[in-house]
Amino acid sequence: MDLTKADMERVNQLILSKAGSDVQMIPEVANHLISSGGKRLRPMLTLASSALYGYKGENHIKLATSVEFMHTATLLHDDVVDESNLRRGKSTARTIWGNQASVLVGDFLLGQAFRMMVDVGSLDALDVLSSAACVIAEGEVLQLSVAKNMETTEDDYLSVIRAKTAALFAAAAEVGPIVADAGKSGRNAMKSYGMNLGLAFQLVDDALDYGGKAADLGKNVGDDFREGKITLPVILAYRRGTEEERAFWRKAIEGGESNDQNLEKALGLITKYGTLNDTIGRAVHYGTIARDALAPLPDTAWKSALMEVIDFCIERVN
Numbered sequence: 379m380d381l382t383k384a385d386m387e388r389v390n391q392l393i394l395s396k397a398g399s400d401v402q403m404i405p406e407v408a409n410h411l412i413s414s415g416g417k418r419l420r421p422m423l424t425l426a427s428s429a430l431y432g433y434k435g436e437n438h439i440k441l442a443t444s445v446e447f448m449h450t451a452t453l454l455h456d457d458v459v460d461e462s463n464l465r466r467g468k469s470t471a472r473t474i475w476g477n478q479a480s481v482l483v484g485d486f487l488l489g490q491a492f493r494m495m496v497d498v499g500s501l502d503a504l505d506v507l508s509s510a511a512c513v514i515a516e517g518e519v520l521q522l523s524v525a526k527n528m529e530t531t532e533d534d535y536l537s538v539i540r541a542k543t544a545a546l547f548a549a550a551a552e553v554g555p556i557v558a559d560a561g562k563s564g565r566n567a568m569k570s571y572g573m574n575l576g577l578a579f580q581l582v583d584d585a586l587d588y589g590g591k592a593a594d595l596g597k598n599v600g601d602d603f604r605e606g607k608i609t610l611p612v613i614l615a616y617r618r619g620t621e622e623e624r625a626f627w628r629k630a631i632e633g634g635e636s637n638d639q640n641l642e643k644a645l646g647l648i649t650k651y652g653t654l655n656d657t658i659g660r661a662v663h664y665g666t667i668a669r670d671a672l673a674p675l676p677d678t679a680w681k682s683a684l685m686e687v688i689d690f691c692i693e694r695v696n
Contacts, residue, residue: 381683382425385439389421392443396490407471407483411450414466419579419687420550421446427554427568430680437557440494441503445550447491448507452514452546454484459518460605464598503553510549517541526632528616528624530608536577544576551575567671571684574668579691581661584609585654586695588645600641606631610660612644614653623647658695665692 379386397408421442428438456462457470458477464470472480488511495504521538524530551572555564587602588611602609608631616627626647630640648654665688675681 379422381429381679382422385425385442386418386422388439389418389425389442389446392439392494393446396443396447396494397487399486403475403479404483404486407454407475407479408450408487410468410471410474411453411465412446414468416466418446420449420546423547423550423572423575423684423687424554426680426684427551427572428558429554430568430675430678430684431555431558431560431564433554433558435557437498437500437503438554440498441507441553441557442550444491444494444507445546445553447487447494448511448514449546451484451487451491452518452542454480454487455518459522460607462601462605464601498557500553500556503556506549506552506556510545513541513545517543517545524608526606526608526634528608528628528632530613532610532613535608535610535613539577539580540573543580544573547576547579548572567675570671571668574664574671575688575691577664578661578668578688581610581657581664582692582695584611585657585661587611588648589654589695600638600645603630603636603641603644604638606634606636610657611648611653614656615644615647615651618651618653619647658692661692665689 393412394409397412398405424442424445425438428441453465454471457465457472458480462470463473470480471483492504492508495507498504517538517540520541524534524538548569549572551568552565555561555568558564584602587599587609590599598604603612612627612631616624619627626640626643630636630644668688669685672681672684
């Protein structure tokens with residue numbers, strides 16, 4: 379955050395100006411989510427990865443803003459699909475302005491993201507980010523197809539989060555070396571770093587939903603359960619349980635009985651089978667792969683900061 383502070387101020391200014399519109403509802407909806415206190419980790423990755431390879435121009439600001447707009451658009455769409463009422467501790471845009479406005483403002487932000495990518499004039503950067511947009515949408519649809527299905531395997535689930543979450547981390551990190559003309563090895567290193575960081579980040583989020591505190595989460599503990607979401611702690615508890623316990627999971631998740639009373643039992647089973655620790659163990663594994671992706675690079679303040687991001691993502695569970 380310290381290293382990217384000056385550039386992030388410029389990104390934030392660009393975010394506000396590009397979220398503007400003569401149609402009053404657009405900036406209202408966009409700014410509701412933009413100002414809700416997210417960490418802005420993805421655009422920071424773009425800034426850091428371009429600086430890591432010595433970039434001196436202006437285009438990283440536009441690309442970082444594009445990345446944040448893509449992320450914001452997917453959150454607006456996600457909340458509609460998931461029928462979520464809270465995001466980062468605040469009412470979601472859909473509960474205030476309705477589903478239609480949320481979807482359409484998300485589309486507006488995606489359009490603005492692509493306009494900025496075109497402004498940058500790099501076909502490679504456009505290719506990486508537009509491909510990520512397709513993969514994210516595929517991940518959303520894949521998640522719908524496995525939703526509330528307790529036979530979902532760990533591999534199925536990893537495919538979902540690789541597309542839904544990790545793809546944008548990977549793209550955000552890869553466009554930095556692209557604008558810095560760092561060549562294939564730089565792109566590959568940052569893409570691998572971003573992809574594995576994204577997987578670790580999401581797995582920790584999954585663990586926090588059952589083992590965190592509401593104040594830290596910006597949502598209530600057990601929200602994933604209440605929404606009937608199948609995440610790794612649940613998949614592992616289901617696989618390891620007795621037939622009677624598996625029947626409970628099917629009733630709760632597939633049968634729509636994911637209420638607070640059943641949440642207590644779910645937490646008990648997750649504790650019984652140690653699935654939070656194993657989910658965090660998987661996150662640590664992907665964090666190690668991300669670390670190895672950066673290992674051959676020269677030791678600089680930027681490299682150290684990117685290594686620290688891995689620790690930050692995983693240590694949220696402590």
